[in-house]
Amino acid sequence: MEHQKCYLFKPQGGRPAKRRRLNNSDLPSSWPLREATYNELWATQEKRIKDVLSEVNRTTTGEITSFVSASATESRTSAYKIPTGLVVAGPSIASHRTLFEHLGREIVAQTRSAFVLLTSAECPNLKTLLKNLIKNATARSTEEDEDDEVAGNASQKGPKLLTYDLQLLYLWFRIQDLDQLVVAFQDSEAFDGSLLGEAIELLRFWSDRTPFVLLFGIATTVETFENKLPRAAKRCIEGQKFDVTQADEILERVLHAAIDGDDVPLRLGPALSTQLLDRQKDHVQSVDAFVEGLKYAYMSHFYANPLSLLLRKDLKFEQMSGDDFEAVRNLGSFRELAERLLDNGEAALVRSLLDSDAALFNYTRGQLDEGQLKVSSMVGALETLNVLRGCFPKMPVIPLSSLYVRAVSGELNGSPAVRELLISVKKASSDIFIQILDSLLAWTPEDAQSIVCSLRERLAALMESNEDCSTPLRSEHDLRNETLRTTVVAQKVELSKQKSALSKRDAAYSKLVDECHSRLEAYFAEMFINPQEIFLHEIFLYDLKSPHKDAFTPRPRYAVERALSAPQDYLGCDCCRPAAGNDGTESTLSSTQPATTIMYQLYLESGSLINVSDLWSAFQAIMGDDDDEQGLTMALFQRALAELRCLGLIKSSRKKTDHVAKLAWKGL
Amino acid sequence: MKRKRAEKDAAASTPTKKTRADIPGDDLEDEIAVAATTPSKRTPSKPSLIRDLHQARTNGATNGFTNGDLTPRTQRKVLFSTPTKQREDEPVDGTPTNARNPIIRNADRSARRKSAGRLIERTISGDQSDEDVDEEDTLARQIWDEDEEEAEEDILGEVDEEAIPETPSKRGRGRPKGRQRKRSPTPPTNLPPHELYFYQNRPGGTKTSNNTLPSHSLLNHEEYFVQLQSYKDPHADCLDFLHSVHTRSFNQWSFELRNNFNICLYGYGSKRQLVQDFASHLHSTLSDPPTTIIVNGYIPTITPRDILTTIATALLPKNAKLPAQPPALLQLILSTLTSEPPSQPLLLIINSLDAPSLRRQSTQSLLAQLAAHPSISLLATTDTPTFPLLWDLSLRQQFRFLFHDCTTFVSFSGVEIDVVESVNELLGRSGRRIGGRDGVGYVLRSLPENARGVFRILVGEQLAAAAADEGLGDEEGEMSPQTERRVGKAGKQREAAAEQGVEYRVLYHKAVEEFLCSSEMVFRTLLKEFHDHQMVESRKDALGTETLWVPFRREELEGLLEELIV
Numbered sequence A: 001m002e003h004q005k006c007y008l009f010k011p012q013g014g015r016p017a018k019r020r021r022l023n024n025s026d027l028p029s030s031w032p033l034r035e036a037t038y039n040e041l042w043a044t045q046e047k048r049i050k051d052v053l054s055e056v057n058r059t060t061t062g063e064i065t066s067f068v069s070a071s072a073t074e075s076r077t078s079a080y081k082i083p084t085g086l087v088v089a090g091p092s093i094a095s096h097r098t099l100f101e102h103l104g105r106e107i108v109a110q111t112r113s114a115f116v117l118l119t120s121a122e123c124p125n126l127k128t129l130l131k132n133l134i135k136n137a138t139a140r141s142t143e144e145d146e147d148d149e150v151a152g153n154a155s156q157k158g159p160k161l162l163t164y165d166l167q168l169l170y171l172w173f174r175i176q177d178l179d180q181l182v183v184a185f186q187d188s189e190a191f192d193g194s195l196l197g198e199a200i201e202l203l204r205f206w207s208d209r210t211p212f213v214l215l216f217g218i219a220t221t222v223e224t225f226e227n228k229l230p231r232a233a234k235r236c237i238e239g240q241k242f243d244v245t246q247a248d249e250i251l252e253r254v255l256h257a258a259i260d261g262d263d264v265p266l267r268l269g270p271a272l273s274t275q276l277l278d279r280q281k282d283h284v285q286s287v288d289a290f291v292e293g294l295k296y297a298y299m300s301h302f303y304a305n306p307l308s309l310l311l312r313k314d315l316k317f318e319q320m321s322g323d324d325f326e327a328v329r330n331l332g333s334f335r336e337l338a339e340r341l342l343d344n345g346e347a348a349l350v351r352s353l354l355d356s357d358a359a360l361f362n363y364t365r366g367q368l369d370e371g372q373l374k375v376s377s378m379v380g381a382l383e384t385l386n387v388l389r390g391c392f393p394k395m396p397v398i399p400l401s402s403l404y405v406r407a408v409s410g411e412l413n414g415s416p417a418v419r420e421l422l423i424s425v426k427k428a429s430s431d432i433f434i435q436i437l438d439s440l441l442a443w444t445p446e447d448a449q450s451i452v453c454s455l456r457e458r459l460a461a462l463m464e465s466n467e468d469c470s471t472p473l474r475s476e477h478d479l480r481n482e483t484l485r486t487t488v489v490a491q492k493v494e495l496s497k498q499k500s501a502l503s504k505r506d507a508a509y510s511k512l513v514d515e516c517h518s519r520l521e522a523y524f525a526e527m528f529i530n531p532q533e534i535f536l537h538e539i540f541l542y543d544l545k546s547p548h549k550d551a552f553t554p555r556p557r558y559a560v561e562r563a564l565s566a567p568q569d570y571l572g573c574d575c576c577r578p579a580a581g582n583d584g585t586e587s588t589l590s591s592t593q594p595a596t597t598i599m600y601q602l603y604l605e606s607g608s609l610i611n612v613s614d615l616w617s618a619f620q621a622i623m624g625d626d627d628d629e630q631g632l633t634m635a636l637f638q639r640a641l642a643e644l645r646c647l648g649l650i651k652s653s654r655k656k657t658d659h660v661a662k663l664a665w666k667g668l
Numbered sequence B: 001m002k003r004k005r006a007e008k009d010a011a012a013s014t015p016t017k018k019t020r021a022d023i024p025g026d027d028l029e030d031e032i033a034v035a036a037t038t039p040s041k042r043t044p045s046k047p048s049l050i051r052d053l054h055q056a057r058t059n060g061a062t063n064g065f066t067n068g069d070l071t072p073r074t075q076r077k078v079l080f081s082t083p084t085k086q087r088e089d090e091p092v093d094g095t096p097t098n099a100r101n102p103i104i105r106n107a108d109r110s111a112r113r114k115s116a117g118r119l120i121e122r123t124i125s126g127d128q129s130d131e132d133v134d135e136e137d138t139l140a141r142q143i144w145d146e147d148e149e150e151a152e153e154d155i156l157g158e159v160d161e162e163a164i165p166e167t168p169s170k171r172g173r174g175r176p177k178g179r180q181r182k183r184s185p186t187p188p189t190n191l192p193p194h195e196l197y198f199y200q201n202r203p204g205g206t207k208t209s210n211n212t213l214p215s216h217s218l219l220n221h222e223e224y225f226v227q228l229q230s231y232k233d234p235h236a237d238c239l240d241f242l243h244s245v246h247t248r249s250f251n252q253w254s255f256e257l258r259n260n261f262n263i264c265l266y267g268y269g270s271k272r273q274l275v276q277d278f279a280s281h282l283h284s285t286l287s288d289p290p291t292t293i294i295v296n297g298y299i300p301t302i303t304p305r306d307i308l309t310t311i312a313t314a315l316l317p318k319n320a321k322l323p324a325q326p327p328a329l330l331q332l333i334l335s336t337l338t339s340e341p342p343s344q345p346l347l348l349i350i351n352s353l354d355a356p357s358l359r360r361q362s363t364q365s366l367l368a369q370l371a372a373h374p375s376i377s378l379l380a381t382t383d384t385p386t387f388p389l390l391w392d393l394s395l396r397q398q399f400r401f402l403f404h405d406c407t408t409f410v411s412f413s414g415v416e417i418d419v420v421e422s423v424n425e426l427l428g429r430s431g432r433r434i435g436g437r438d439g440v441g442y443v444l445r446s447l448p449e450n451a452r453g454v455f456r457i458l459v460g461e462q463l464a465a466a467a468a469d470e471g472l473g474d475e476e477g478e479m480s481p482q483t484e485r486r487v488g489k490a491g492k493q494r495e496a497a498a499e500q501g502v503e504y505r506v507l508y509h510k511a512v513e514e515f516l517c518s519s520e521m522v523f524r525t526l527l528k529e530f531h532d533h534q535m536v537e538s539r540k541d542a543l544g545t546e547t548l549w550v551p552f553r554r555e556e557l558e559g560l561l562e563e564l565i566v
Helices: A017-022 A031-072 A093-110 A126-144 A151-155 A166-175 A193-206 A222-228 A231-236 A247-259 A270-283 A287-304 A306-311 A322-329 A332-343 A347-355 A357-391 A400-408 A416-427 A430-443 A446-465 A504-527 A546-552 A556-565 A567-571 A595-605 A612-623 A627-646 B002-013 B024-037 B049-066 B083-089 B102-107 B111-125 B135-162 B193-200 B221-229 B236-247 B250-258 B272-285 B304-315 B326-339 B361-372 B393-399 B419-426 B430-434 B436-445 B449-478 B481-500 B504-513 B520-532 B554-565
Strands: A006-008 A082-088 A113-118 A180-185 A212-218 A237-243 A482-489 A492-499 A609-611 A650-652 A659-662 B262-266 B292-296 B346-351 B376-381 B401-405 B537-540 B546-549
Touching: A006 B304, A031 A082, A031 A093, A031 A113, A031 A180, A031 A212, A031 A237, A031 A247, A031 A287, A031 A306, A082 A193, A082 A222, A093 A113, A093 A180, A093 A212, A093 A287, A093 B393, A113 A126, A126 A166, A126 A193, A166 A193, A193 A212, A193 A231, A212 A222, A231 A237, A247 A270, A247 A287, A247 A400, A270 A287, A270 A400, A270 A546, A287 A546, A287 B250, A306 A322, A306 A357, A322 A357, A332 A347, A347 A357, A357 A400, A357 A416, A357 A430, A357 A504, A416 A504, A430 A446, A430 A504, A446 A504, A546 B401, A556 A567, A556 A595, A556 B262, A556 B401, A567 B236, A595 A612, A595 A627, A609 A612, A612 A627, A627 A650, A627 B221, A627 B419, A650 B419, B221 B419, B236 B272, B250 B262, B250 B272, B250 B376, B272 B292, B272 B346, B272 B376, B292 B304, B304 B326, B304 B346, B304 B361, B326 B361, B346 B361, B361 B376, B361 B393, B436 B449, B436 B554, B449 B504, B449 B520, B449 B546, B449 B554, B504 B520, B504 B546
Parallel strands: A082 A212, A082 A237, A113 A180, A180 A212, B262 B376, B262 B401, B292 B346, B346 B376
Antiparallel strands: A006 B292, A482 A492, A609 A659, A650 A659, B537 B546
16 A cells, blocks of 8 residues: 555454444543533634624725726727726735635626636746636636536637637637626736736737736735836736735734633633734734634643633533542642632631532632633723723824733733823823723723713813813823923022912812822723733633644754754663763764664764765764674665655765765754 | 066057057967967957966966876965065976976966066066056056065064064075964864854865775665565664654544644654554544545655545546546536535545655645645645745645644655665666666667667776776875865866766767767667666756766776677
8 A cells, every 4th residue: 555656545454443432541531522612612713703804804805896896897998908906915925815715706706707816836927827817717617507518619610729829718708698807816926027017918909808807916015016017018907906904903803803702711821822923923924824823722722621621601510520620729820829818817718629529610610700701801901901092192002912912911010001091191181081081981891980970070060160162171290280490509400390380170170180090090900910810810811832833833854853863852762862971962872773863963973075985884883893784784774874865864966976965954 | 488578578568559460470479379378368469467367377276287296285375485586486497488388387477476577577667658557557566565465464473473583584485384274183073053064064174085885785675675674673662652652642633633724744754654543543433534545645656646536536426527637626626525525524644745756836736725625634744854845825824734743763764765776876876776787788688789889889988988087086186185176176077077978979979980870860769778778877968968878887887898898
């Protein structure tokens, strides 16, 4: 089988199924329930994210689709220019494909057009471009209406056409019931400029028979794209620009969907979210990659952590095993809780939690809900913070992602972002203050509404008593209510601040502002707690970096180099361990190591050109020069050499006889 | 020498003289002398210093062996010497007009000495015309000054170093022995990786011995298998342990595949058995196991079409007609999967996704399209350490890979690579493929007389070229690295040519001369026979000249030639 190219796998043996299923005990008994929980919870989460994404897509695809259908009605005169959509999709190239595929589906569904997507990789020259264009267009039709006779050949009576003749496309188009043909160039920057030019001009010649609409995906700017096109081609098209929602904006919205809401079961911890967001930024990945990362976080949590079971809302006591309860008692946050409770003199509660599984179960259920509530209200407070900051025109907008990372690591309380806001609130004049209160009214939870309302009413009363509404009320902290006084004392200038006298109304207003300020301060202090101090945070915050790092950003080169230079790390055998007395960092050669690793270490020491004969002598010296075994040693030598070649570490060299060239250096 | 200088002097002192018509006789002679050195220089209308300098340099680069000069020459300029003194080591070579060995004459004239000469001439001739400060003079002055500075710097440095003040004039010529930078024979240890790279790639750093492996020492297929059959890996237990470690992840992989991720296993060692076990595991634990297709990417002849056809036959009814072109086939597969998705996603297992036969961009993008479909799960293994370079951002996105380190330490030699063949290719001994020299002898005996004749010429020519190369090689061996470096380029070219064998045209003409064939077509037919038996390899270079060679080593070739002549 192994020498066959590809084959259908057939399990060996008759029915080993039963036997095997019995000893499939390496998964804990709670796993099926956990997987079910995962499936339910992730499904709801995924739906939220999908809604956000399709919402985002709808706006842009809607515009483009209407553009396409509008161009169908245009008359094709001699001065006709091909209607062209310039889709500015931003620098995250990875998401372009999904965008255009989505676009294609929408266009085909909503307008009477066919859609062909071309990428630069499949179009190195004009001939292949046309060939692909025709092939993609006609292939689509045959799969949709297979009962029709094959379009090209049946209707064609004349000489056989070449595969890149646009006549083929025209013949096909004629028998389709379509208004136009949309040709999309997914990565137009990657196309050769003159190739695009030629293609456009050629399509222009045919556009009186086959009405084309062109779409160009642009990662940079329309201007750069325009410079790339030859002038003659530019004359053939009439462009309209479409701005697609940029990837980082979509990311913010996806993140928002992933963390905001009372029913979000699991949130990302600070380390992991930083890692995911950084990866997004550094590698310009598509939003899909972020969603995948999030999904994998859910997967890992439910797969590896038995306590994730607790996230199930309808969990029953019987569904948890004794081991699970032991695991709860071993949680770091449980220990902290116990200490806290003991300090408060609640030893009886601690005792019962330690002794009774049932008590622990009930307690954790309550605490878990509470903890999740705390985190979700923290996310809510983030939004309040952002909205309030929006009231002040000069304050820079901080993206939710960075606020979230700071909040979830417990750094937000007392941070500059909050302090700046609080100071500004203090200094706010009444017109801004009204805005603040209005937005607070819209954003604060029910219980705080009354406080805001009363503040709002008192402010309204103050404003009414203010006869001349032209000047807003000012608080005592406003800079305009302070004067700087300079005095010269003993030839030194002294600066001193002095509060100017406040009017009565202003004083009343200042009181109001102060009250609001202190309430806000208290609110933020209450909200921005460190989530990692909450009991059971291990269950509703997932913050393990290493599974993601290993699964998404592997270091294969390092892994192979390590395996070859320190085989004992993987093999775990004693024979290959560096001799005692060595500091362990330096790898030593011994004949017991696998042949390839010995060769690799010899390889590391040699220069860029290796004499195989000398390599053989060195290898033989290490393996021990027993004459009887020379054949075997040679066999191992040849095998190791072939493996190094297979790994792409050496290649043959023509510089000297029996020499090979070194291709890789360790650790680079 | 003098003659030439005088002439140049004349030319230089009267820069207005531009045409050769002015002194036809002189120029003619000069042309002959110069043509011997650099054939490209045809019209010495005005001897320019720049050209002279250039000439000196090129001559210097070649004179290392044209001289037959075997003593190591240092490339460093001799610093403490006056220009007059240096004439001493010019070869005293009969009359100045004697142009017997013009290379030597020019070779020893360093740029600096020429500049000096020029400056002196300028002062002596006393030509104070306004054109005297021309470009060349400034250049000469510059070179002279530069060297002066350098010399001064050196003196200062030395004084500091040796702490014994000594007048530079009293010192001997050249650098003092103690100052020569010594290259230590042992390589420096504990270099950081990047430093090690530069250390190992330093110019002239690749000095390797000329030892070669005796041709009989490498094992052939038979011997190799005999040896390995008796071999027991001392680490078998460890390998089993590693395997069992990876086996424990099977459930995790299965979970990941269920969740629409694809898996890529990397790390050193063959992962074929592991993957095979995983497939069995799935089939034994799941009540509704997925249809599993295994693709062996390491097989050199595999094509994308093979993969697609296998998938299509697994998906579609037996009598379905499959389109011939891979893209159409792919479309068919994807649309079938979309319209009637199987109850379980199809499991596609690809061994060695980064194998050479699957490395093409189009193949990878095709596989990515398959992998991106929700009804296909892909479990791929990769062997090389640099496989992520195969995919750009969008391919990677399509693959939706989760990576797992599965270092198994299982040798690739079992199935993935043909060790004996691979090593022979690596060492350029692919001729062993057809059973070595004996095999070729056997084939030759069955061929007609004229075919044997052509082969004899080819082998003979190749040996002659190798012999010529050998002679040069010996010379090079005795030269110091510096001279070797100077000759390096020309030498290497010759060497490569010798290794590549005989030019197609040459061989054809020789064959015609010996009445072995009458037309090129007959010649081609004869060659084809050799090609079919892999007795001859050919290559076209950038200019389109085809060279042919017999892929054997020298001693084997000699043996072959003997057999052919007898």
